[in-house]
Amino acid sequence: MVPPPTIAQQLAAKQREISVAEFFERNRQILGFDNPQRSLLTTVKEAADNSLDGCEEAGILPEVTVQVSKEGEDRLRVSVEDNGPGILRREIPNVFARLLYGSRFHSNRQARGQQGIGISAAVLYANLTTARPAKIISKVEEEEAAHVLELFLDTQKNQPRIASEDVMLWDRPHGTRIELVLRARYVRGRQSPYDYLRGTAIVNPHARIVLVEPDGTRVTFERATSDLPPPAKETLPHPYGLELGELGYFLKGTKKPTLREFLGKDLQGVSARAVGEVLDRCGLKPGQSPSSVQGEAQERLLKSLHEVSLVAPSSDCLSPIGAMLIKRGLRNVLGDVRPEFYAPPVSRPPKVRGGFPFMVEVGIVYGGALPADQPIQILRFANRVPLLFQQGACAITNAISNLDWRRYGLDQKGGSGIPSGPALILVHVASTKIPFTSEAKEAIAEDPEIDREVTLALQVAARHLRTHLSRRSRRDQAGAKFEIILKILPKLAEKTSHLTGNPVPDLTPVVTRIMDVVHLDATPVTDPAGIRVPVQIVNYTPRARVLELFAEIPPEAMAVAKFDPAPDGTDPGLGRAWWTLPKLTPSGRTQLELRFPPKTDVDASDLDWYVAGVDEAHLLGADPLPGDWDVRLPRTIVEAAEAAAAESAAAGEEEVDYDAAESSASAGEEE
Amino acid sequence: MVPPPTIAQQLAAKQREISVAEFFERNRQILGFDNPQRSLLTTVKEAADNSLDGCEEAGILPEVTVQVSKEGEDRLRVSVEDNGPGILRREIPNVFARLLYGSRFHSNRQARGQQGIGISAAVLYANLTTARPAKIISKVEEEEAAHVLELFLDTQKNQPRIASEDVMLWDRPHGTRIELVLRARYVRGRQSPYDYLRGTAIVNPHARIVLVEPDGTRVTFERATSDLPPPAKETLPHPYGLELGELGYFLKGTKKPTLREFLGKDLQGVSARAVGEVLDRCGLKPGQSPSSVQGEAQERLLKSLHEVSLVAPSSDCLSPIGAMLIKRGLRNVLGDVRPEFYAPPVSRPPKVRGGFPFMVEVGIVYGGALPADQPIQILRFANRVPLLFQQGACAITNAISNLDWRRYGLDQKGGSGIPSGPALILVHVASTKIPFTSEAKEAIAEDPEIDREVTLALQVAARHLRTHLSRRSRRDQAGAKFEIILKILPKLAEKTSHLTGNPVPDLTPVVTRIMDVVHLDATPVTDPAGIRVPVQIVNYTPRARVLELFAEIPPEAMAVAKFDPAPDGTDPGLGRAWWTLPKLTPSGRTQLELRFPPKTDVDASDLDWYVAGVDEAHLLGADPLPGDWDVRLPRTIVEAAEAAAAESAAAGEEEVDYDAAESSASAGEEE
DSSP: OOOOOOHHHHHHHTOEEOOHHHHHHHTGGGGTOSSHHHHHHHHHHHHHHHHHHHHHHTTOOOEEEEEEEEEETTEEEEEEEEOSOOOOGGGHHHHHHOSSEESSSSSOSOOSOOSSOHHHHHHHHHHHHHOOOEEEEEEOTTSSSEEEEEEEEETTTTEEEEEEEEEEOOSSSSEEEEEEEEEOOOOOSTTSHHHHHHHHHHHOTTOEEEEEOTTSOEEEEOOSOOOOOOOOOOOOOOSTTOOHHHHHHHHHHOOOSSHHHIIIIISSSOOHHHHHHHHHHHTOOTTSOGGGOOHHHHHHHHHHHHHSOOOOOOSTTOOOOOHHHHHHHHHHHHGGGOOSEEOOOEEOOOEEETTEEEEEEEEEEEOTTSOTTSBOEEEEEETTEEEOSOGGGOHHHHHHHTSOGGGGTOBOGGGOSSOBSSEEEEEEEEESSOOBSSTTOOSBOOOHHHHHHHHHHHHHHHHHHHHHHHHHHHHHHHHHHHHHHHHHHHHHHHHHHHHHOOOOOOOHHHHHHHHOEEEEEEOOEEETTEEEEEEEEEEESSSOBOOEEEEEOOHHHHTTOEEESOOSEEETTTTEEEEEOOOBOTTOEEEEEEEEOTTOSOOGGGOEEEEESSOGGGEESSBOOOTTOOOOOSSOHHHHHHHHHHHHHHHTOOOOOOGGGOOHHHHTTOO | OOOOOOHHHHHHHTOEEOOHHHHHHHTGGGGTOSSHHHHHHHHHHHHHHHHHHHHHHTTOOOEEEEEEEEEETTEEEEEEEEOSOOOOGGGHHHHHHOSSEESSSSSOSOOSOOSSOHHHHHHHHHHHHHOOOEEEEEEOTTSSSEEEEEEEEETTTTEEEEEEEEEEOOSSSSEEEEEEEEEOOOOOSTTSHHHHHHHHHHHOTTOEEEEEOTTSOEEEEOOSOOOOOOOOOOOOOOSTTOOHHHHHHHHHHOOOSSHHHIIIIISSSOOHHHHHHHHHHHTOOTTSOGGGOOHHHHHHHHHHHHHSOOOOOOSTTOOOOOHHHHHHHHHHHHGGGOOSEEOOOEEOOOEEETTEEEEEEEEEEEOTTSOTTSBOEEEEEETTEEEOSOGGGOHHHHHHHTSOGGGGTOBOGGGOSSOBSSEEEEEEEEESSOOBSSTTOOSBOOOHHHHHHHHHHHHHHHHHHHHHHHHHHHHHHHHHHHHHHHHHHHHHHHHHHHHHOOOOOOOHHHHHHHHOEEEEEEOOEEETTEEEEEEEEEEESSSOBOOEEEEEOOHHHHTTOEEESOOSEEETTTTEEEEEOOOBOTTOEEEEEEEEOTTOSOOGGGOEEEEESSOGGGEESSEEOOTTOOOOOSSOHHHHHHHHHHHHHHHTOOOOOOGGGOOHHHHTTOO
């Protein structure tokens, strides 16, 4: 007789393997499919990301069309079509209907897709909610016809099942189209496909993206540049941050016969000199086989690798957006908001965490139609993909919340949390491996290295914001005073003259005495001939001045600028130009002009003006030359001032002196 | 000559399968292993959860010992040992060193572990960071010796690799021990093993948990009950919320020969009558084979299942904590905080989402040493497991933030966000499938059904809090006034008498006139004989009163209570008792007493007192009888009042009337 099973036996009888597809079918919220609205977004996102990755790998300027249409109650049809390289027939089933299958997981370079899960998860979700297969059309350039497959994902086996197959003529030379019918809900606004594609357009200014909404509305995000980003290259793992276990796998799996070759050729940044130094330190032999390094010897090897100074990780594997394109992308999409200020975008140098290089980019936009009384907008991106959900769980949000924004001119209760004000902060993290909090790739996990880099980048951008805001406030104050004086004084003088019967006196000396500033005005004027920036400088100080004027212009705008008169010096790389102005007597004025061709990407907030030869307290509409400008001036300020003084003396001119006529009104005005 | 590969061919060549273990190795942050502190917590959590699950499945009162010790720089040794049923030798390698392998994924009932990932992930992490195997000791009752295995997880194959094997004598009759050396950091305080085990003790009051910290400190969480929770039973899937694709799998996979049997026996809640009704609606035949139902017929079948009224889902598969044990668990752990108020915990009835039953429990604690000027504490639990990370990403936090707590007496800026005040909110979600945001199981994904249930439960508990706070404030005000009058008035009278030479008058009428209240005092006194609650009622109104007194007592305390005098009626199930008090003339008083045996789980905040026969404005220390009490009174208030009036008249008593002597001081005191 067989005895009844014991408890341990009963429990053992239930143990079994779980198919990865079954797991994700039951936990589809982990993949971003937890409600009809989010499921639609995740589907659009996975398909569009694949299209962009494919185009860029093949060196094609991406054109992606997303169409969403109603297919019945609670059901939408989603199609995403691209002009990418197409997918070989034999790979189509696995690419679209098998989880954990892909080309980008094992490659050590930046890509949107890394997991080999996303698009197959969308197919799984569609199968599950509507029992309809995914329809794939794909054509590669060298074949005549396109392949058309209808696919299911068999969750118990995690394998594709082909429901139908055909070929067709397609008017595209190459490309891929996926069509899914799924339970989903279309919304506009926050966390919508529109929102997602708009974000994608900002950080992928080389892509042309079209969205056709269920009501037929067609939205086109035109590309802002026709230059493809330089392709991200595959790199070897870098020893910094390598774990003991990973090193063990590498040692076991390498095809290099000797330890020396393994260190020098399977890892990044280990020069021949470093190989020697590492081996010396850990006492291993250059000629021994990598697989013979075991146990405690592995630990010594890793320790030595971490101690020896190595070549910094290469950033070839990363594809940052770049400061210029961040600004252009933001401007392209934020056009209607007309912000008053774009902080110069910050691109941090690449760093390594856990052997994987990463880098951080930050842009800050301020003012215009951005709402002033609400929390700032945060645009989060990872590998050029907008992150729309789980903001509260993201390392980017955390880094923003932990900064004291009050020091940079934004409102923030208690000096932590998301600040308020008319600002938008864009943060892009690029890496060969982004540590997402889940497979849905919606938030970046907490990581001290990423936190540090994001914080540093934010601080740099935030300092620009602070400078802008304090300049603005100074200008606003001084400008208001200036305007009042120029308006009121003449009226006052006229009235007084009328009462006393005396003639109206020349007011310039009085204005000069009260203001005591050099005033610069540079307001761009756009006309069919292009953008004209007349710059007027008036010396409202009681002294003759020899001034140097410096302009900072975005280099790409400077390359097409015309100057009148020609500057005395330029630095086109940094976008700098400078002039020594003709001597200005008290109340004297001079003018120069910049001209840009039509549609140049430049506006008032791009141009910075600095003046040397008068101190900050007596300067209005420009700033003193910052300390970090290292221009070789045509002549130094001291020389210029000396020359002017000598000239003055020779001509017998006297400095105008209004001290005797000092009025009480001006007493409080000097700083 | 072979032509060079095209771009599509190059891309295809890189496509390959990704092992699930490789995937998680690279994305270990998803599993909760992203920094040394969190990695330690996740390891302790996965091991302790497995221990608790194993004990409960085997009907054993759990005893779990967690020991953490230092093993070198950045390295800790973690061991978790239990008195569970043990694991058969042949299952040990797969259970501990293979991802997506387990007994609980396919069972449709509440368990802590559901994924078959957790403990193997901890083994993987230990292997990776220290290259050390996991050591497992396990003994089942029917074998003499324990098996000792050292295991690695081979990530390329996702298979266990046995590094060593042995047997040993173990002094336990049965149990399991796991020992890991991993890169980790020990912290105290928030998000620490201590924090986690304390939370576990709150919602698992039947478990005894011991923590030995690296410095040797030994913390014991004693069990608060010796009753094991009723075992959660496996159930069949319920058609509510079933997806089309899932129905398809069931139809394809069932062993039942006919559709009728499939509907009646493979699904939950479909009675014989309902089977007939469903088949009538969708026009399918009872005798046809389930696998013959395809495509559009599946859709009709699912539609009919959703339209026909079915038996509600069973909650056998769930293991809620229960209102009483929530309170006891909180009290056991919050003893030192001494809160002034525990809202009666709320257990919502079970609901279904996506075919899976779930239910929500909520407890609110207020006052005592909880900090008053900080955000409230939130204790989140899922299937009796504390959730310590990702609070901002959790559906529980969201539900709390979206409630306007100002209406319930807590501070909350703008009526949303986490409120502030000396409160703690416990929320437990129990389900056969919790929709976690990631495999780390740290936050519950947004879900409209869960959100609704959590919100409803919070509202019920919050209403109790509001009642408590408004009562307290009323009592505080009236009580302060009462105290002042009883103190000052006699002194005032004495002084006046002294000055005028008149005798000190009887003040009771004056006190009565000013206060015009019935006053109840019930302060528990604890002595060796037990807990004594003397209840004193004084009639400080100018009228004779016939009053009914009602007590609400926790049923378990009521079961052991002694009353003097005996109540006129009781409802032990609801924990209610009531008395008709002897008639109280103006300034008259009466007393009764409750007694509980020593260590009864009852205190002042558990006892609610209600008085009928006087309106709310004239009642101090008790509340008017709530409308939802449906007690069969020994005689109604009306009858009692009539009888008292008749009695009065017969005795020739007159109502005392102080109206003529109305003082200006009292004018403002009446409401």
